[in-house]
Amino acid sequence: MTVRTRLLDQAVGQAVGQAMSTLSATARKGLGDPALAELVVIRASQLNHCAFCLDMHLALARKYGVSERQLDLLAAWEEAEDVFSERERAALALTEAVTVLTDGFVPDEVYERAAAHFDEARLAHLVGLIVAINNWNRVMVTRRIPPGGYTP
Template sequence: MTTQENTHAHQPRLNLAQHAPEVYKAMLGLEMAARKGLDPVLIELVKIRASQINHCAFCLDMHTKDARHNGESEARIYLLNAWEEAPGYYTEKEQAALALTEAVTVLTDGFVPDEVFQRAAEHFDEKELSQLISLIIAINSWNRIAVTCRSVPGAYQPGTHA
């Protein structure tokens, strides 16, 4: 379905960057700090997976475009929603990061299971794990901003954000 055919298209509710510039600037700072030391491929996989869970079309549009721009394969992007059923497509480290992303994003029963955290700790040192957790927190915050403000997907082009 193209944008012209989509009769359910919505309009943005609010431009948070315009009306709360200090908050937006702080979010950009969190984003940049959280990315440090993490593999750019892993960053986009985490962002896409959290955005899938949070139903954030704007962020899915942005991060799938960024992933493709950075050389990510179509197959890995398409299979990400079912990564556990496609283990040959993702490294053990990526699988651990995706499991942690899901646990932090959903917070099943109000906590991140020990086995999920331990699995990630086996692949990331404490600094990397701290960065990964920060990245997951950042994308979840961006998802909530975009969904609440009804940011409209489609116009984003890779290379146009920090």
């Protein structure tokens, strides 16, 4: 079955895209760690099954020096304790909690774990980045945008 790409209204789509781009850029800049940012957005994109974002952010992760081992084991980060730092693991746990919202909220222990590794400003930017990539994932899977359209 061939999947047809769905387009959004051009004017509305551009305005929404610009607002989302601003949020993404602001969150990334405030987090201040491009490699960690890529791990976070890749993990959310894995959970959301967004092939376009995975393709894009895997390329960016390599550009920012994320190791192939981390990329290979990201889906199983909880079991790969020696591959990810405690700070990265805290960010990934928060990413999963915000992305999945299984219990309808982010558990206190997950938030506190992240707060132990990020000051208040960086934690706010981390949450902003997680929210931003979840927005992008949802837009791209709604539009059925296939991978391969991004070049770094």
